Amino acid sequence: MQQDKGALVKIPILDLKGQYRGIQDEIRSAIDEILESQQFILGPVVEKFEAEVAAYLRSGAAIGVASGSDALLLSLMALGIGPGDAVLVPPFTFFASVSCITRLGATPIFIDIDPETFLLDPGAVEAFVEGRARPAADGRGLVDPKSQCRIKALLPVHLFGQCCPMTVLLAQARKHNLAIVEDVAQAFGAREEIAPGPFKAAGTLGEFGCFSFFPTKNLGGLGDGGMVVTGRSDLAEAVRRLRVHGANHKYHHLEVGLNSRLDALQAAVLRVKLRYVDQWCEERIERARRYRALFLATGLVGKQILSLPNPSDGRSHVFNQYVLRASRRDELRAYLGEQGIMTAVYYPVPLHLQPCFAFLGYRQGEFPHAERAADEVLALPMFPELTQEEQEIVVKRIKAFYRR
Ligand SMILES: Cc1ncc(COP(=O)(O)O)c(C=O)c1O
Known part of the structure; x- marks a missing residue:
């Protein structure tokens, strides 16, 4: 749907209107x-x-x-x-x-x-x-x-x-x-x-x-x-x-x-x-495969830059969200936002560090993997109607960010 000629794009993280139509x-x-x-x-x-x-x-x-x-x-x-x-x-x-x-x-x-x-x-x-x-x-x-x-x-x-x-x-x-x-x-x-x-x-x-x-x-x-x-x-x-x-x-x-x-x-x-949920799940999985192929071609995967979801075959992951780890996550997110690409962070604060659970007595550092995830995860646009062209734009812009 979107043209990428360096021009403005608008790629939502989720497009419920497309499904409804x-x-x-x-x-x-x-x-x-x-x-x-x-x-x-x-x-x-x-x-x-x-x-x-x-x-x-x-x-x-x-x-x-x-x-x-x-x-x-x-x-x-x-x-x-x-x-x-x-x-x-x-x-x-x-x-x-x-x-x-x-x-x-x-x-x-x-x-x-x-x-x-x-x-x-x-x-x-x-x-x-x-x-x-x-x-x-x-x-x-x-x-x-x-x-x-x-x-x-x-x-x-x-x-x-x-x-x-x-x-x-x-x-x-x-x-x-x-x-x-x-x-x-x-x-x-x-x-x-x-x-x-x-x-x-x-x-x-x-x-x-x-x-x-x-x-x-x-x-x-x-x-x-x-x-x-x-x-x-x-x-x-x-x-x-x-x-x-x-x-x-x-x-x-x-x-x-x-x-x-x-x-x-x-x-x-x-x-x-x-009646449509199986089809939608398959379409999400297909889009996750496509992201993977596109990202692998950028040379950014591994090398402490990007780390992708890597589920086993089949339906063990139905990609309600497509979440990767990204170095300089917040900067990348701001950059993509300026480019019209919507992303989200699920979740920025792990629950043991939420103020309302302070009474449980947990401290920073107790769950290092959860804490690191909170600092590094980024959810990219993911929905069954997401087009190949839109995915190519997302990946291209991420590549451009790290090559600046
Ligand atoms: C992992 C998880 N658990 C529980 C819930 C709660 O569901 P609801 O928003 O329908 O109350 C959500 C939904 O937002 C969720 O993502």
């Missing part, structure tokens, strides 16, 4: 159906969408909720996590992966990331478990001697669309009696090979998978929305209850839950988009 009629008629029905909260369209997502993911149950943040919160609530409990979580992720823990009075224990993938590092999990955790007095699981909390769960985040190394994490969780709550907000459509065996959808491997339908996600709605996925019927029942104020029947409350329901309008739109 392609499916406008279907979206509008789905919305019209809801308007005609005047049923806006839960109801048959939400149920159909839940059944379709469960079938797509091959999971036992899918429960529509108000957001990805609530999906995480409700999952931890259903596991009974609260004060005196701890959850292992990476510090390099979106805020909600950790706030769901502290909101319940539980304690996040940060575990550093793998510098290659930016994902929770199973080696660091093992180092923590072997080096710091102690077996609980009752023989069930582990206790963190520093906080005196019982370690109840592991919360891996499939960041930027890439699956965590789940085979290893599942084995660790089994060994140490931990539940797994997968944060799949950015990875709808990703699949991980669980050795020995077939590929399974990210989000169906632990006790819970928590999805977000925030508009920028690979499957994004027209506002907030989320989904909890679980293979356990007891946990599914608990989440269904907790999303409606803990009521098992209307106005009969077994416990205190939330008001966290998926809107029918969102479900109707998401049902349309679900």
